[in-house]
Amino acid sequence: GAGVSQSPSNKVTEKGKDVELRCDPISGHTALYWYRQSLGQGLEFLIYFQGNSAPDKSGLPSDRFSAERTGGSVSTLTIQRTQQEDSAVYLCASSKGPTGELFFGEGSRLTVL
Amino acid sequence: EDQVTQSPEALRLQEGESSSLNCSYTVSGLRGLFWYRQDPGKGPEFLFTLYSAGEEKEKERLKATLTKKESFLHITAPKPEDSATYLCAVQGQDGDYKLSFGAGTTVTVRA
Numbered sequence: 602g603a604g605v606s607q608s609p610s611n612k613v614t615e616k617g618k619d620v621e622l623r624c625d626p627i628s629g630h631t632a633l634y635w636y637r638q639s640l641g642q643g644l645e646f647l648i649y650f651q652g653n654s655a656p657d658k659s660g661l662p663s664d665r666f667s668a669e670r671t672g673g674s675v676s677t678l679t680i681q682r683t684q685q686e687d688s689a690v691y692l693c694a695s696s697k698g699p700t701g702e703l704f705f706g707e708g709s710r711l712t713v714l
Numbered sequence: 715e716d717q718v719t720q721s722p723e724a725l726r727l728q729e730g731e732s733s734s735l736n737c738s739y740t741v742s743g744l745r746g747l748f749w750y751r752q753d754p755g756k757g758p759e760f761l762f763t764l765y766s767a768g769e770e771k772e773k774e775r776l777k778a779t780l781t782k783k784e785s786f787l788h789i790t791a792p793k794p795e796d797s798a799t800y801l802c803a804v805q806g807q808d809g810d811y812k813l814s815f816g817a818g819t820t821v822t823v824r825a
Binding site for chain 1: 756815818
């Protein structure tokens, strides 16, 4: 399909391990967002990429979190030295621009044991 | 910092029983207010954008309205397939483009 694709859909890891989550946005969408959703909570903003501009990293909770977007397309969210409080669903979204009309993937569910 | 509060947290309706969801917001200049629908295990799906007070948008049994402090999502004669979590989000005019989301209202419609 032509939607936002995220992988893996589920990831179980041990505390202290590093994890990488991948997002393939809709072709032609210049804006890409990462959000985190914990059980029963709202969406927490993590990072925003728009074209070739410097990303807005203001939502990253600690320096263990980083993200990159290669070639204006695929993005990878990396969490180093995972902690149990990192357990959540990580959602990626893309849009044609900074319009607010976001197209979300189905998320990557991360469980840190 | 932009803030969004949604109420109630949960709403149980009988099929055909109309109701409204509330979204109160605080933002330093509103660029847009957005409603999304989220089904269990899925990512949110865009429903509406509202830009200024007095604006209304409709889609099937859903109608969204906006004032300077809050937005309402009215569900008219709901059906079981309207069961979902409805999320409200705002985008401010302060130079960044992130959306700030509320915690959502989970609507359950019984046949």
